[in-house]
Amino acid sequence: MKAMENWNTKVLPSDDESIAQAAALLQAGEVVGFPTETVYGLAANAYDTKAVAKIFKAKGRPQDNPLIVHIASLDMLSPLVSEVPELAKKLAKAFWPGPMTMILPKSDRIPDAVSAGLSTVGIRYPSSETARKMILASGLPLAAPSGNLSGHPSPTTAAHMLHDMNGRIPMIIDGGECEVGLESTVILVKPDRVRLLRPGGITVEMLEEICPVEVDNGVLHAVAPDAKVASPGMKYRHYAPVAEVTIVEGSLPAFDRYMQQQARDGVYAMVFDGDEKGLPVPALPFGKEGHPEDQAYRLFDLLRKCDDLGAKKVFVRSPDQSGIGLAVYNRLLRAAAFRIVKLEDEE
Ligand code: TXA
Ligand code: MG
Numbered sequence: 001m002k003a004m005e006n007w008n009t010k011v012l013p014s015d016d017e018s019i020a021q022a023a024a025l026l027q028a029g030e031v032v033g034f035p036t037e038t039v040y041g042l043a044a045n046a047y048d049t050k051a052v053a054k055i056f057k058a059k060g061r062p063q064d065n066p067l068i069v070h071i072a073s074l075d076m077l078s079p080l081v082s083e084v085p086e087l088a089k090k091l092a093k094a095f096w097p098g099p100m101t102m103i104l105p106k107s108d109r110i111p112d113a114v115s116a117g118l119s120t121v122g123i124r125y126p127s128s129e130t131a132r133k134m135i136l137a138s139g140l141p142l143a144a145p146s147g148n149l150s151g152h153p154s155p156t157t158a159a160h161m162l163h164d165m166n167g168r169i170p171m172i173i174d175g176g177e178c179e180v181g182l183e184s185t186v187i188l189v190k191p192d193r194v195r196l197l198r199p200g201g202i203t204v205e206m207l208e209e210i211c212p213v214e215v216d217n218g219v220l221h222a223v224a225p226d227a228k229v230a231s232p233g234m235k236y237r238h239y240a241p242v243a244e245v246t247i248v249e250g251s252l253p254a255f256d257r258y259m260q261q262q263a264r265d266g267v268y269a270m271v272f273d274g275d276e277k278g279l280p281v282p283a284l285p286f287g288k289e290g291h292p293e294d295q296a297y298r299l300f301d302l303l304r305k306c307d308d309l310g311a312k313k314v315f316v317r318s319p320d321q322s323g324i325g326l327a328v329y330n331r332l333l334r335a336a337a338f339r340i341v342k343l344e345d346e347e
Contacts, residue, residue, distance in 0.1 A: 035175030249341030266312030292325030
């Protein structure tokens with residue numbers, strides 16, 4: 001690991017001059033950190049196997065976990081895939097640019113390093129202006145995973161990304177806080193329906209306006225390490241702070257009583273705004289109850305804060321699973337390694 005920490009990582013504002021510098025680095029086969037509307041990504045030329053290898057090295061990412069490819073116009077799509085099914089066209093029209101990644105049959109131009117040997121490739125057309133400008137300035141489709149060290153929460157600010165990548169990459173473009181805060185919705189496109197592999201900002205309810213949606217078992221359930229999964233990313237523990245995270249189901253009074261038993265140094269509670277009163281441990285407010293957008297926006301920052309605070313255990317009130325709440329719950333399940341406590345209400 002030490003050998004690669006030799007960059008003096010620059011954090012530059014998202015102006016035209018910095019974007020031109022980023023584009024030059026990408027064309028020269030280097031990696032660059034950049035903002036999107038979901039999370040920060042670590043980009044490289046998707047056609048350049050050596051450049052793509054630098055992404056895996058900087059993140060410490062397992063080689064069998066494929067990367068998604070970012071485009072900034074529909075014209076960029078056809079060289080990357082072997083076909084564009086009618087349903088994919090409809091979904092693109094409805095949700096691109098935006099936080100949706102479609103898994104499609106790949107073309108021969110996609111190197112194995114990007115697809116991890118699969119016959120498919122994930123394509124995303126981000127809505128972030130900085131992301132789009134960077135893709136257009138480089139003139140390249142950009143392979144980019146989230147810009148965290150493998151296993152850490154995805155970065156939603158340039159500071160998060162610098163924390164993980166300082167010395168490991170030449171540059172990060174700072175576009176401020178990411179609007180959504182959780183990674184894109186990943187769907188496998190079938191002829192007449194889609195399979196949801198990772199929930200995100202384009203919700204099941206939104207997709208259902210276009211076609212039927214099957215939710216993959218891996219969205220809400222742990223998969224065995226040796227299981228054959230639709231999306232390799234499902235296998236890995238994710239988004240985990242050093243602290244042990246537990247999801248707690250039940251009413252607020254039941255939660256408060258439970259926290260009385262758990263209270264000791266290093267224990268924190270992630271609760272909805274306004275529910276901090278009467279808690280015997282420090283609270284990390286998690287957005288208003290029933291406002292899953294707030295929770296999506298704050299989740300990864302809070303998980304990183306847990307590490308800054310030296311938290312040993314964090315108990316989280318289980319959020320609502322509708323809309324983007326399903327994505328919040330999916331990330332929390334992984335942060336908690338599927339640890340859930342169900343509380344009964346007292347008579
Ligand atoms: O919002 C996002 O999607 C961010 C920003 C930077 O665009 N990117 C991102 O990439 O979250 P990453 O690599 O951290 O997550 C991509 C997920 C992984 O779980 C991966 O396993 C899955 O998508 N994936 C990629 N290609 C796939 C494929 N061909 N088939 C199935 N799953 C795939
Ligand atoms: Mg990731």
